[in-house]
Amino acid sequence: xxxxxxxxFVVRSLPYKTExxxxxxxxxxxxxxxxxxxxxxxxxxxxxxxxxxxxxxxxKNQQAMKHYGITSNEQHMKNSLLLDLKVMIxxxxxxxxxIKEDALIMDAEDIGGETKAQIVPYxxxxxxxxxxxxxxxx
Amino acid sequence: MKLxxxxxxxxxxxxxxxxxxxxxxxxxxxGNGVYHAAVKDxxxxxxxxxxxxxxxxxxxxxxxxxxxxxxxxxxxxVVNYGDVVDxxxxxxxxxxxx
Numbered sequence: 001x002x003x004x005x006x007x008x009f010v011v012r013s014l015p016y017k018t019e020x021x022x023x024x025x026x027x028x029x030x031x032x033x034x035x036x037x038x039x040x041x042x043x044x045x046x047x048x049x050x051x052x053x054x055x056x057x058x059x060k061n062q063q064a065m066k067h068y069g070i071t072s073n074e075q076h077m078k079n080s081l082l083l084d085l086k087v088m089i090x091x092x093x094x095x096x097x098x099i100k101e102d103a104l105i106m107d108a109e110d111i112g113g114e115t116k117a118q119i120v121p122y123x124x125x126x127x128x129x130x131x132x133x134x135x136x137x138x
Numbered sequence: 139m140k141l142x143x144x145x146x147x148x149x150x151x152x153x154x155x156x157x158x159x160x161x162x163x164x165x166x167x168x169g170n171g172v173y174h175a176a177v178k179d180x181x182x183x184x185x186x187x188x189x190x191x192x193x194x195x196x197x198x199x200x201x202x203x204x205x206x207x208x209x210x211x212x213x214x215x216v217v218n219y220g221d222v223v224d225x226x227x228x229x230x231x232x233x234x235x236x
Binding site: 014015016017056059061062063064066067074096097099103 | 202
């Protein structure tokens with residue numbers, strides 16, 4: 001019987017001043033590469049959740065490469081979607097900051113991704129947190 | 139005194155900022171401090187704008203986070219690194235970082 005471990009990577013940190021939110025992306029993406037360490041039938045299913053200040057990581061047009069010489073969290077977000085990671089963005093926190101959907105990275109179509117990010121009420125994120133095996137807060 | 143205050147956090151810094159007085163006060167928003175000028179939390183402007191000060195926002199940090207000058211509160215002037223160096227050397231005698 002297949003055993004799926006669900007992991008939630010919850011991002012509440014602002015981007016760039018610290019590595020925290022970037023680590024959430026890279027850990028979530030890396031969780032897709034651990035298959036070689038797993039037994040047959042085992043798998044990992046990550047979900048990325050953005051709450052509080054963390055929703056700022058989801059803004060479009062981040063020019064971190066231009067100014068800091070580093071890959072932007074925008075690119076990490078797109079890579080996450082390209083790998084079909086489930087991405088949930090808290091609606092209440094977007095509303096709190098007055099951020100509209102058109103300001104957000106909702107897909108990775110430009111690099112061939114098919115999965116879209118979801119804007120959901122916090123109650124949906126809460127359900128996801130209850131369903132996972134492990135929660136990591138960044 | 140002429141005091142320049144760098145703010146690199148989205149926290150209000152009110153424990154220090156509320157008490158500061160200066161003949162000329164400049165608040166320079168860098169790093170995550172740019173959010174004070176670029177977003178309204180729960181529809182409210184950042185409390186830092188209650189201070190009587192000249193406000194500046196570093197363009198590089200603004201743009202890295204997905205914003206541009208059109209997102210910035212009109213009381214804040216968007217400046218680049220060169221402008222910040224000029225502010226430090228020409229406009230403010232003392233500089234602190236909160």
